[in-house]
Each structure stands twice: as C-alpha cells, then as structure tokens.
Amino acid sequence: MGLSTVVISVVHGVLWGIILGAASTGLTLLWGVMKVVNVAHGEILLIGSYLIVILYAFLGLSPYIGLLASLALGLITGLAIYWGMLHKLVGKVEKVTLKIEMSTLLIMFALSVALSNSYYHFIGSEPKGLGLWHFGLKSSIDIGSVVVRTNSILAAIVAVIIVAALHLLLTRTTLGKSIRAVMQDAQAASLVGINPVRIKMLTTMIAIGVTTLSGFLIVLHETAIIPGTALIYTPLAFVIVVLGGLGNVLGSFIGGIIIGLIYGLSKAIIALTFNPLASAPLALSTAFIVLILVLLFKPEGLFGR
Amino acid sequence: MSKATLLSVKSITKKFGGLVALNNVNITVYEGEILGLIGPNGAGKTTLFNVISGVYKPEGGRVFFDSVDITRKPPHQITRMGIARTHQIVKPFNEMTVLENTMIGALFGRLASRITMGEARKKALETLEFVGLIDNADAPASKLTLHEKKTLELARALAAEPKLLLLDEELAGLNPKEIEESLNLIKQAKDEKELTIIMVEHVMHAVMNIAERIVVLHHGEKIAEGTPMEIANTPRVIEAYLGEKELALKFVKKLKPQK
Amino acid sequence: MGSAKGTVKSYIGKPTPILILALTITVVFARIFNVATLDTLVIFTYFITIAASLNIIMGFAGYVSFGQCVFLGIGAYIYALSIYYVPWMNTLQKIGGEGIIIVGLFASSIAALVAAVVGAVVLRLRGAFFAIATIGLDFAAMYIVMGIVPFINPEQFYGAQVILPSHCLVDKSATFTAMLITMITVLVTNYLIKRSKFGMGLVSIREDEDAAEVMGVPTARYKTLAYTVSALFTALAGAIFYLNGGGVYSEAFDLAHTVDMIVMIVIGGLGTVLGPLIGGVIYYWLYDTLLIHYPGVNLIILGIIVALIILFAPEGVVGILRKYEVRGVRLREILE
Numbered sequence: 001m002g003l004s005t006v007v008i009s010v011v012h013g014v015l016w017g018i019i020l021g022a023a024s025t026g027l028t029l030l031w032g033v034m035k036v037v038n039v040a041h042g043e044i045l046l047i048g049s050y051l052i053v054i055l056y057a058f059l060g061l062s063p064y065i066g067l068l069a070s071l072a073l074g075l076i077t078g079l080a081i082y083w084g085m086l087h088k089l090v091g092k093v094e095k096v097t098l099k100i101e102m103s104t105l106l107i108m109f110a111l112s113v114a115l116s117n118s119y120y121h122f123i124g125s126e127p128k129g130l131g132l133w134h135f136g137l138k139s140s141i142d143i144g145s146v147v148v149r150t151n152s153i154l155a156a157i158v159a160v161i162i163v164a165a166l167h168l169l170l171t172r173t174t175l176g177k178s179i180r181a182v183m184q185d186a187q188a189a190s191l192v193g194i195n196p197v198r199i200k201m202l203t204t205m206i207a208i209g210v211t212t213l214s215g216f217l218i219v220l221h222e223t224a225i226i227p228g229t230a231l232i233y234t235p236l237a238f239v240i241v242v243l244g245g246l247g248n249v250l251g252s253f254i255g256g257i258i259i260g261l262i263y264g265l266s267k268a269i270i271a272l273t274f275n276p277l278a279s280a281p282l283a284l285s286t287a288f289i290v291l292i293l294v295l296l297f298k299p300e301g302l303f304g305r
Numbered sequence: 306m307s308k309a310t311l312l313s314v315k316s317i318t319k320k321f322g323g324l325v326a327l328n329n330v331n332i333t334v335y336e337g338e339i340l341g342l343i344g345p346n347g348a349g350k351t352t353l354f355n356v357i358s359g360v361y362k363p364e365g366g367r368v369f370f371d372s373v374d375i376t377r378k379p380p381h382q383i384t385r386m387g388i389a390r391t392h393q394i395v396k397p398f399n400e401m402t403v404l405e406n407t408m409i410g411a412l413f414g415r416l417a418s419r420i421t422m423g424e425a426r427k428k429a430l431e432t433l434e435f436v437g438l439i440d441n442a443d444a445p446a447s448k449l450t451l452h453e454k455k456t457l458e459l460a461r462a463l464a465a466e467p468k469l470l471l472l473d474e475e476l477a478g479l480n481p482k483e484i485e486e487s488l489n490l491i492k493q494a495k496d497e498k499e500l501t502i503i504m505v506e507h508v509m510h511a512v513m514n515i516a517e518r519i520v521v522l523h524h525g526e527k528i529a530e531g532t533p534m535e536i537a538n539t540p541r542v543i544e545a546y547l548g549e550k551e552l553a554l555k556f557v558k559k560l561k562p563q564k
Numbered sequence: 565m566g567s568a569k570g571t572v573k574s575y576i577g578k579p580t581p582i583l584i585l586a587l588t589i590t591v592v593f594a595r596i597f598n599v600a601t602l603d604t605l606v607i608f609t610y611f612i613t614i615a616a617s618l619n620i621i622m623g624f625a626g627y628v629s630f631g632q633c634v635f636l637g638i639g640a641y642i643y644a645l646s647i648y649y650v651p652w653m654n655t656l657q658k659i660g661g662e663g664i665i666i667v668g669l670f671a672s673s674i675a676a677l678v679a680a681v682v683g684a685v686v687l688r689l690r691g692a693f694f695a696i697a698t699i700g701l702d703f704a705a706m707y708i709v710m711g712i713v714p715f716i717n718p719e720q721f722y723g724a725q726v727i728l729p730s731h732c733l734v735d736k737s738a739t740f741t742a743m744l745i746t747m748i749t750v751l752v753t754n755y756l757i758k759r760s761k762f763g764m765g766l767v768s769i770r771e772d773e774d775a776a777e778v779m780g781v782p783t784a785r786y787k788t789l790a791y792t793v794s795a796l797f798t799a800l801a802g803a804i805f806y807l808n809g810g811g812v813y814s815e816a817f818d819l820a821h822t823v824d825m826i827v828m829i830v831i832g833g834l835g836t837v838l839g840p841l842i843g844g845v846i847y848y849w850l851y852d853t854l855l856i857h858y859p860g861v862n863l864i865i866l867g868i869i870v871a872l873i874i875l876f877a878p879e880g881v882v883g884i885l886r887k888y889e890v891r892g893v894r895l896r897e898i899l900e
Contacts, residue, residue: 037692039630088875098691102628105695106830107874109823114867121860231819235703238696270711278711281724285707291700295693296685358778384780392778398771409768412761413780422761461779 008146009268010261015152017260019217021253022159024237024244025166026211032247033183033203035096036086037105040112041237042230044208046119048074048215049225053128063130067216074212078205085111086204091197094187112230119227127224155220162217163253166210170249179203183247232284239291245301255302259287309336310372311501312357312388312469317366319352319525326352327363328525334469339495339502341516341533343509348522350505351393354471357503358390359383370469387415389467391458393474393505397446404442406457407432407464414465425464432464435497436490452483456490463494470494472504476511484508488515513537602736603808604852609743610805612844614821615828616750617797622826623835624763625790626770627687630822631698632798634705635675637816639799640806641709642671644726645716647807654732657807661741664734664804668742672799679795680788687787690773699819706817725813739808746804750797754837757790766790767835827870833882842881 023045030036038044051073052066061069082091085107090096132139134150141148170176181189182199190196218233219225240259244251267283274282294302312334319327327349334340342350355361357368359380368376375383389410398406407429412420420428433439436456441449446457455475462470472491476484488511495502506512512519513533521529521542529539536542614636621629646667647654657667686697713724720727757763765786768776777783806812824847832843850869854862877884 031692035692037695085871085875098626101692102695103874103878105628105630105692106826107871109826110867110871110874112867113820113823113870114864117861117863117867121864235699238699242693242696275715277714280711281707282711285704285711288700288704288707292686292697292704295689295697295700299689299693360774360778379782379784380777381780381782384778390778392775396772396775398768398775400771401767405764405767409764409776409779409781412764413782417780422759425761465780 004145005272006265006268009271010264011143011146011148012152013260013262013264013267014257015148015156015260016221016263017257018156018159018253019152019214019221019256020233020236020240020260021256022162023211023214023217023233024240024252024256025163025249026207026209026214027237028241028244028247028249028252029179029203029207029210031241032245033179033207034086034090034200035101035104036090036108036204037101038108038207039105039234040108040115041211042232042234043112043115043119044074044077044211045215045218045233046225046227046230047077047115048212049219049229050119050123050128050215051212052216052219053130053225054123056130056133057128063133063216067213070215071209071213074209075205077212078208079201081111081208082201082204086200087197091200094190094196112234116227116230123227125226125228127226129222129224130219149223151220151223155217158220159214159217162210162213163249166206166249169206175199175202179206180247236287239287242291242294242299243302245303248301248303251301251303258302259290262286262290310334311336311370312503313369314353314357315367315369317353317356317363317368319349319356319361319363326525327356329366330522330525330527332520332527332530334501334503336501337499338518339491339504339516341512341519342503342505342522343507343512343519343536344522347524349525350522351473352525353522354390354473354503354505357383357471358388381413384413384465384467385415385417387466387468388471389414389462389465389469390471391455391462391473391475393477395451395454395458397449397454397457399445399447401446402443403433403438403446403449403457403460404429406446407460410461410464411466414467416466428466429460429464432460435494436460436463452479452487455479455487459487459490459494463498466498468501470500470502472502472506474505474507476506476508484511491515602740606736606740606743606805606808608844608848609740609747610801611824611828611848612841613743613747613750613801614798614825615832615840615844615847616747616754617794617801618822618825619754619794619829619835619840620757620766620797621787621790621794623829623839624757624766624770625787626835627787627791628691628695628826629698629791629794630695630819630826631700631702632794632825633817633819633821634698634702635672635679635795635798636802636805636821637702637705637709637812637814638675638678639668639672639802640812640816641713641726642674642799643668643803643807644728644812645713646671647732648717648726648728658734660734660738661745664738664742664807665745665800668746668800668803671803672796675799676792676796680792683788683791683795684784687784687791702817702819706814709817710814723813725811727811728807733810734807736808739804742804743801743808746797746800750801751837751841753793753797754840757793758837762786762789770835827866829880830870830873830878831880833880836880836882839880839882846881 027038027041030038048070051070052063055061055066055069056063089100089103093100135154137150139150141150141153170180178194178199181194182196186196222229236259240252240255243255243258263283266286267279270282271279310333314330314332317327317330330353344350352361356363359378362377367374370386370388375386408425411425411428433442436459438453438456438460441453449457459475476487479487492515494500504512516533519531519533519536520527521536529536529542618629618632621627647657653667657663682701686694689697710724714721717726765781768781769783769786773783802816806816828843828847829840831846832839850866854865858865
C-alpha cells in the first residue's frame, strides 16, 4: 500500500511539474532577458485561464478558440505592459542596476494587486472551471494502478508542445537569436545592429503571451480556479526559474519537473510517516526550502556554468 | 627614508577559472615610500590590489601588513588595520552627500573602534578642506564631475587615516591640468600624513616622476623592480610595455627637472 | 556658496524635534481623517509600525525583504499559542498594554532569532535574489505552519487557525496602548539608527555594498543586525494586531501585508525617518477613502496609484520635499 501511494503521488507530481515548467517559461524570459522581476506572474497566468473559462461558460466557445484568444490577449497585454510600465524603467537602460530591478519588482506587484482585485470584483471568488469538458474524451485514464485525469495528461502534452515551440523560436529564428544576444549583453547587441528596445518589447509580448497561454494548462489541471490560485503559482514559478537558471527556458521546464517530483515524493513520505492531512502543505514547504538552498549554493541554477 | 617593511606580498597566486591572474608575485613595500605598480592592461595590477585589500582570496601565498598575516581577513578588517584604497572606476555613494561619503571613511577606518560621530565629521571636514572639496560638502556625490569624484575617492581613503594607501589609476581620464593638481595632492598627502603609497598608474610620465620605486607586472608575473630610471632601461619592460627605449628615456629625462 | 562648516549644522546630540513633529503629525492626522474608534486607531498605528519596521532593512540597507510578512505570521502565531496554552502568559498580557508588550516581546524575540539565523545566510544574496529568497522563506514558513499547527492546536483543526477564546481576549484600549508604544519605539529606533554610525553604514551598503566593505563597513554584521531589528518590530506589531483581531490564521503570511509596508514606504520616501510615518498616514487615508467611496474596486485603484508613484515619483513625498529650502534651511535636514 505504501509503495502504490508513492507511485500515485509521484505520477501526479510529475504531471503537475510539467505544467508548472511550461507555465514558468514566461517568467524566466522576462527576468533573464530584461531583469524584470514579474511578481504578477500568477495573476497574468490567470488572465488566460479566466478568458478561456469566460468564453466557454458564457459564450459557449470551444476552449480551443479560447486557447488562441488567450495567446492573442497575452501578446496585446504584453505590449501594454511594456509601453505602460516597463519601457520607462528598463527600455533605454544598458545595464539594469539593483535599484531598477527593485522598481520592476514593485511595479509588477502593483499590477498584481490591481489584477487580483479585478478578479475578485469582476469575476468573484467562487471557483470557475471548464466543468465536464475534457477534450471530448473519458474523464480519466488508467495507467496500471494509477488513475489520472484526462485533462491533466493532455495539459501536460500541451505544455510540452508550448515549451518545444518556445525553444525553437529562441534557437532557430533570427528574433530568438536577437533575444538571446540582448540577454547576454545588451550593449554588444546594439553594436551589431540589434535594436534593444524592439527586442525588449517583443520579449515582453512573447513572455506574457506564453504565460497567458499557459493559463489554459492551469485551468485544465486545477479543474477550477479562484483569484487566490495565483498566490501558489507565482512563488512556485520563482522556485522553478531559479532552479533552471535565469533565461533558460529548457532549464525552467526541467526545473518544473524536478519540483513536481520533489513535491509528489515528499507528499507521499509525509503522508505515510506523519499524517496525510499535513502532507500537502509540508510538501509545498519543501519546494521553498529547495529554493533557498539553490539560491545559496547554486544561484546560477542547476544547469548553469 | 626608513627601510622598515610595511607590507610584504609573498608568492601570491590568484586564478580565475583557468586564467592565472597573478603568478607567484613577491613585492615588499617599505614604510614611507611611493611604489609605482605598472604593466599593460590585464597584467594583474587591480587583482593584486583586490588581494591586498581582501576582496579576493588568493589560491597561494600570503600577505603581511605590519607583520600580521592579513591574507584571509575580510576587507573591512583590513581597512581598520590601516589600508585604504581608491577604485579605478569611482564608486561614490551617490545619494549621500560628499561630507557623508567622507565621514564613512573616517567612521570605519583605522580609528573605527574609538571615533565618535562628531569627531568623524570634523575629520571629514578637515579632509575635504585638504583635498579642496569643501565647497561641495553638502552636494550629493552623484552631482560631482569625474575629477571631483576621483578626488572624493581620495578624500574617503585619507579620512580613514591609513598607514598604507592603494591608489588605483587615480589619474585615468583626467586632463593634464587635473593630473598636475592630483599629483600635487598625492605628494602633499604623503608628506603631511606620513603615508606609504602604492599607485597603479597608466599615465606613465606621472608615475615615473612621483614613484621612488617601480614594480612591473606582465601577464600576472613580476618582470622587473627598481628605480624609474632602472625600469626605463630594462629591455624586457621596454619590450612588454614601454615601447621604444628612446621614447621611454625621453619621458624620464623630460620630466625629472620639473620637480 | 559660503563655507560648508556653516551650512552643515551639527545634528548630532541635538534634541529630537523630528520626534515631536512625528507625534504631532500622527495625532493631527488621526483627528483630520476621523480615525475615531479604537479599532481604526489600532489599524492606523499598526500600518505605521510595520512600515517603519521594514524601513530599517529595506529603506536604510536597501534590501527588499519581500517576505517580511513571515515575521508578522511568526509573531502572531507564537503570541496566540502562548496565551492560549500558557496560563501565566495570559495572566500577564491581561494587565494591559505593558503586559501585551512583554508577552509580545517574547514572541517577537523568537521571530528575531529566526531572522538572525536565516539572515546570516540569506543576506549573502543581493537584489532580486534576496527578495525571492525571503518570499521562499515566507511560503516555507506558511506551509509548515499549515501542516503543523493543526496538530499543536487540535481543537481548531482546520485552516491552521488559532481563534482566541474570550478568556484570552483583552480590552481594545490595551491593544491600542501596546501598538502605540510599539509605533513610537520603532519610530525612535529609526531616528536613532539614521543618526548613528550604524545607520550611515547601512546607507553606504545600500549605495554600494562592495565599496562599503572595502571602506571598512562590517557589511555582513550590519545587514544581519538591521534584518533582526526589523523582524523584531514586525513580529511585535503582528502579535498585537492579531490579538486585537481575536485570533490568527494562515492569512498572516499573505504577501499582501508586505505590499502594505512597501507601498507606505514608497509613498513616504525610502530610507527616511518620516517616510514611513507620512506614507502610513497617506496610505491609511487612501485606503479608507477608497474603501468608503469605491468599495470593491478600491484595491484596483490603489494598485494603479502605486504603479504611477513608482513611475513618476519614485522618491516619494519626502524625496520630493527634501529638494526644497525654507528660509535657507534645507528640508532635507529636517525630514531625514
């Protein structure tokens, strides 16, 4: 019985980890390329989640359309965030100092306050979800002795596609190469003819776009979301980004899987040795202890030089 | 000139990854002298300063100051023992005033354990008077010109009442008139405050003029040591650094009489 | 321009007009903004206290302790559990404001100890890394509390809450007295730090930590001390505030509390003595007015206002005012 508890917990943990990994890539881009500390990450994820839910529940539109709409809305939101908030702070700056970095943190927090209270006010604190929609398939799938919800598995598959697409964008296209050039050295990049302002704007759009897109994954995995859902995803995304190394998209993805694995494993162990009721919070606390340890001993991330 | 040893750097080796920045460097500094430290870019001069002031911990070797081993001490303790330094790239505390900047030097310098706020303030004002920044005492440090910022670096270091002063390219980026002023200030400080000075300098005529002895670093190794005249005549130095011998000698000859 | 010796007056050893000014402002604003009931007075003084607490590490030393609310939570939980389960502590806190402070100091000393131990390690990180690490600390502590407290306090198993029974509650005037004493103490502490060698060392760390260390500032020790003092007052405020509320639950670890603190300091002026006070007054007024006139959207508007302040007035009220002179006396000298 003990072993199967562990297996079930780990499988669920890893599936969640894959989703977390994909949902954290936008954060790593913003922080790595632009030194913007996006503490509104969770709330921005929920922009996508809520859009999909609203289109589905109120307008009867398929979540597939919602998926595209959330990407589009994310790109537009990214554009607005860049010109409305970030350009003045980091747009023309070649070397982002600690003070500027802190200003980005504060302004993104202001955004998170405004967004999360908008959710409470305009949408409400009741759980919202896609109800019985699960890609037109059975609601759950048996893998051996483990029963997994269809939506979690498909969300994980979509997560892998998102990460692969973003990785290809960054490594195979001129735009992606320019973004990585700016990340490494904005000054040198501008010397070879890259316009850093344009790249920063596009980076913000892509980062926010991929984040709202990942909102789809969250709503599928969580079944139902509330405004407070953001409060779990923001700090976990930071854990994952630090683990993967700033600006490292694949690193974040793997970091997400590691955190999911640690969560699943420690949850099972705590449930078996202490008390199942305490297992979820204590397992989450291990993720944050991992964060502090990585920051102290390997601040460049697990895959850094 | 007394010949008591103030600082001795013994077989210091410092590596950054695979790069050897300092390789078995030995230098002795005597009380009351000005030692010039020269060498091409990347020779390891600033690295050596960082080792002496405790910012870097070397892989091998020892640094003794006043016969005390300071190799593993943190920078703030070394400063309290009486070594002050300036930075090549000025690092003023921008939002503090010039006076406050200088007070930090006095408060945490060699007299740190017994100086009061009032005394530190008096010390800072005296130092600003001495270096000629007194009119800017109330200005935020960020408002100063480059020359003034360089002078502020010097004032902060002097306010610490050091025995040994490390000057890192104090003259870089200044125009000839400013160089002249700064050189006079350094000489005056040395005489009045009985300082020992090590100066890293690229402005060659200046260092040839002011230093009593010179050490040449090249690729992290000491390749020569001696009086300015001896250095200017050492073939290896001329090859590595000074360019043509004629030119180097001309510098020394031209500038000596100006003293 | 005249001699600097004349214009830079010696502010060391002078009486403390700033404090008198501070108290006057508090009282006057409390009346103007109709802070009437004891409950609102507690909230009002609590706001200023937590802002001034965070100012010590964030304003002076420049370390953005984003997870500062962890100390609110630790202080509040230890206090509530202490008076709930230790009868003599409950008796002690019942004697009034002083009693609350004494028991509160027990709770906040533990929080300060946590800060000293964690700080000695985490303060090696700079900038966003430090901020993120403190968020990690906050969440780690919150989830540990959520996992453990139900077993310490099994009577109220769900929600990791400690609801205080009536025999543990105290008079609101006592909690207000305790909070007021705490507020005045933390403001005085801010003032004394700003005027001291320690304070100058902290500001030099904020401006350029490497240069400060090379100039002789014992940066590691100073940062840890500032973090510890900051945690002590934050925890004390948390203990009193949640006692006033009648109990504590995991919401005490909500990052929104840090936002309150940061917003107040940013509005008032980072690293100034009067900044947290002025910021606290304005924030309370804003908070109250928006709540009354725009219920529901009040916090949305607040978020937008904060964003505008960061973009267009990053120095805060004190930062703007200090540039001006009144009759030759620089406001900078009075305000800081």
